Amino acid sequence: MTQGCAAPAQTAHLPATVDLANEAVIQGTVTRGGVPVPNAYARLLDSSGEFTAEVVTGEEGVFRFFAADGEWTVRVLAAGGVSVDTAVTAKTGEVAAVEVAI
Template identity: 55%
Template sequence: MCGAPKQGQKLPAGVDVEKETVLLGTVSDAAGAPVAGAFVRLLDSTGEFTAEVVASATGDFRFFAAPGTWTLRALSSVGNGDVTVSPEGPGVHEHDITVAK
């Protein structure tokens, strides 16, 4: 069992999106249905593991990161998928992940 925190799309109170870089999105299958409980990993530009969260019941996930190049990788019983993102500055950056076997 993973100790990663459950996620949702609502940002916590006090988050200043003018100063913080927020990566969020939804994990879904090829038909567009949300994938609850997927493990979503944040990998740095060299592929090194940085953090992991568990997608919510609606497939939502969220990370706080620095500007730069990141890979968001979802792992689930439905399949796996990833997307590379490159936020250039603070703000909310939305990136969905589609998983497939």
């Protein structure tokens, strides 16, 4: 399985070790025509547009970031030169769900 920056496998379920009381999670799925897109790059950009992190989507098209509270942008890059930006708000104790259709 492909991983970015030694990130854990990107699966739809949060690992049991994640304590949402102390984490802000941004998690999403990348699809094309309703079908999950594995091996796309999901980048996390801060409120000023600066690159913060990157992961490769898993077999289910899933990506996940642990972020500080605040405003973020998820940029998905996929085969064929596709690039889609999605704004998201992270908040401790919540999973911010992002669905990206390319």
